[in-house]
Amino acid sequence: MKLTVRKAAEAIKKGGIVAFPTETVYGLGADAFNQEAVRKTFALKGRPSDNPLIVHISGLHQLDKLVKTKPNYFNKLTKSFWPGPLTFVLEKQPSVPDVVTGGLSTVAVRMPDHPLALDLIEQTGPLTAPSANKSGRPSPTSPEHLIHDYGDKIDYVDGGPCRIGLESTVLDLTGEQPAILREGAITAKMIKKQYGIEVAEAITQSSLDAPKSPGVKYTHYKPDATVRWLSNNDRPSPNTVWLIHSNNITEEGDQIIRFDGDFDRMARQLYDEFRRADLLGISEIAIEPLPSPNHHPLISALENRISKAIHQ
Ligand code: TXA
Ligand code: MG
16 A cells, blocks of 8 residues: 555554665665564565665664774765665674574665655664565566555555666675675776775675675576577567667667667666566567676666576
């Protein structure tokens, strides 16, 4: 059911779960200090319990009860990038329930750049919010996607479509050097440019036994349709959605979606296209190979999400 922010806050304070919009994707919000509510979030999503949740805050004053030590450059980072699509992993306070962090000694925190999210969290206090999809499905970027996954069982705050459309960058600040665990709209290059802080780029972690970010080992972002890169011998077919970003491909067809070099729009619509193909019963999505990451800040994140949809 659609709820106002005030009703959503009341429901969350009573231990309920309410989906809410952020600038990246919709999150499934619960009171971060209510273990029972957090446990219910895992059950509702069908998420493995060792995959920790991001705690969302509305103000820096909420950090003290969540994180222990912060590196000396932390304030600079938050000043530039918060509210925004950047999540920090830091040592957690003992009061943060283990169920939130999947037993890790660290906690992920983010201040989302969305007025409804900030208003909600201001009323409830810190909220755990995984992307609101059922586990393994593409993240929801509109209220319609929530209904696809949960039917009318879900309570949500309606913020319309999300502005960015891909999940936040996750930056680990607990090591010697900041390291990107998941690519998003904020890149290593942007952080470096702003402050000269060296940031380790994301590494392919599927080959590691104990990945630093537990989420990377699970299936993600996958529609029912088979996702693959477009190849030179492809011909348009009603059974394949084409996602095309350049003007090099001139074929025409009903299922050819063009982004004309607009990678912001491609990111914003990627998961919606995945879900649209499923609703139409289209069996394949073929995506034009992306140019080098220097081309646009969202290319690394797009490449990462598309590769996961292809390979897992
Ligand atoms: O944009 C986003 O980040 C969205 C919106 C709702 O804020 N949230 C989101 O949450 O994508 P989720 O749960 O779907 O993804 C969180 C990622 C997972 O890959 C998880 O493993 C990682 O963050 N993570 C959470 N806590 C962590 C920790 N303590 N250490 C390392 N990685 C962590
Ligand atoms: Mg997710």
